[in-house]
Amino acid sequence: MATKTIKAAGGDYTSLSAWEAGEQANITGLGPSIAECYSMADTTAVVIAGWTTTAADYIRIYTPITERHDGKWNTAKYRLSVANATAILIQEDYVRLEGIQLEVNAANAANQFGISISGITATNNEIHISHTIARTHTNTSFTTNALSISDTDTIFKVWNCVFHHRGGTTSGSDRAVSISSATGWIYNCTVYGGQTGIRITGGTNVAKNTVFAGSGSNDISVTAGTLTCNYCITEDGTCPVDTGNQRNVTVASMVFADVTNTDFHIGATSTLEDQGTDLSADANLAFSDDIDGVARSGTWDVGADEITSSLTDIVGFSLIAAISISAIAATADVAGFTTTAATNLGTFSAQANIGGFSALSSVSLGNLIDLPSGDMAGFTFSCTTSLATITAVADIIGFSAIATSATGTLTGLDPFNPQWGLNATHYDSRGVRQHISQIRESGSYIGYAAVFNFGPGLSATFTAHRVVTIDVAPGASGSFTTVDGKTVTVVNGSITSIV
């Protein structure tokens, strides 16, 4: 089946509801039917029914990353926001929701939910919900759930989701999640609010790495059936005693960013941090990212969010890895950063300033990339073997690269601000300066100051526009060639010719 777009203008459909009506069919043997949702407010309630689907021929409703919320409720991205009905009612066997925001945005009659799953008749079915935020209205006068599964046949897998009941804890039928007689897995979700956080009235359910909070003394309620919890955390005392579980953990200590506005990212000191378990090889539901799409690593955090330091400034950050660091990406300033890797540091990239950065690798640094508008001031890099590539689009000032053997390529790309301050000193185990294999600049640099420390036994080729200062060590001999074809010859510590 083809992918159809849902856009405010210029797409195949202008609402998810019309897509469902237009594409409704028996899709057996045709592959997935996909709705690709773009940033807009979609205000018509959706019912998924009347299709014929299979495990391979499923319905997928998703948002591309660029159109998706950023882990919190975001009115600039795609959202299904309805005033007078359940936002989406799923009555089909194989449906997948990914990266969707859904809400009931007004006080209505009872039994109107963010997501409702009911009326599934087949024994074989599987509903997936991931990277999704579902929330209720704030009114507590009516029964409403962020997620309601009221079908005895349903098999569901839910991960990296936020289910937020915004109505407080007073109305007895208000639940963030309500499940009756289904079979399912809830992994790395944040379930918050309502008179009850999650209410189980039947079936066999498993929760891992999930936090239940904000529901008074009813974060978890199991009246029939089972809910097996591992590595789950509750604010109250309702979390069962089992592997990894914690109870009576205060909401304040969880450090949610902004509960009122459905932002359940957690702060650096959150008690949810590093309290989960790695589910990347889980037999029933394996994944390895969080609600933001950020890779989970190390000891996983509990809830939908995995703490990452790349979203804001990194100040005084220290990263130590025993083996390798594959990638570090920062979108803001990186100041006072220190990383120590026993072997390789793959790629470090920053989109703003890198100041006082120190990367120490005992083996090699793969690529160090300073993206547009970023300075490298006071940057220090040290590795014991090779440095592959350093690329700066803007200034590199006060940069110091120290390698005991080879430095691959050092490239500055800004032709308008050529304030290179390169001081590359390389010593071997005897204290003898070693070579830099290539220094290359792509712009037309004028007036920069490059200091090259020229050691004994040097024999190297340089591709550089201009070398202003040559520091020749006593006893050094060798030669190098500049880009304008000059050959500089050094004999026993003296420059003997520039030809």
Place this chain on the structure above:
Amino acid sequence: MAEILVKAVSASHVDSEKDRRGCYKRGMPVVVMPDGHLWGLEERMPKFAVLKFPLISVTRVQKYIAEQLDGLGNPFRRRLWRVRWDDLPTQDRNKLVSTGQLIVKATDVYTGPFDRTWTQVKGFFLNQETNSNETSDL
């Protein structure tokens, strides 16, 4: 200021219960949007037609996209209302097929071109629960 997207073809399911409860049938209103809405590439014939009601508010026609529920509040049909497409005058059916739209004048304030008045059309709006045609003004 409303336009109603109406299903122009029926979907079907081999399970009669799912067919009744889940499948859109020809003439069922799907979505209501404001006047001048820029419909998507698929929101046209042969899948859909548009009924335009110039100067009539979205709120006034919103009821036509309500579900039909059973006595317990569970879905019974996709829509409570259905345009009796096959009973429309031939001229109107031909217009829908050829242009994908029908302009309905439902208020005296509107002085632009139109195909039918609401008085002429409302008798083709069937309430499937009561099996009676619409009699109300917009």
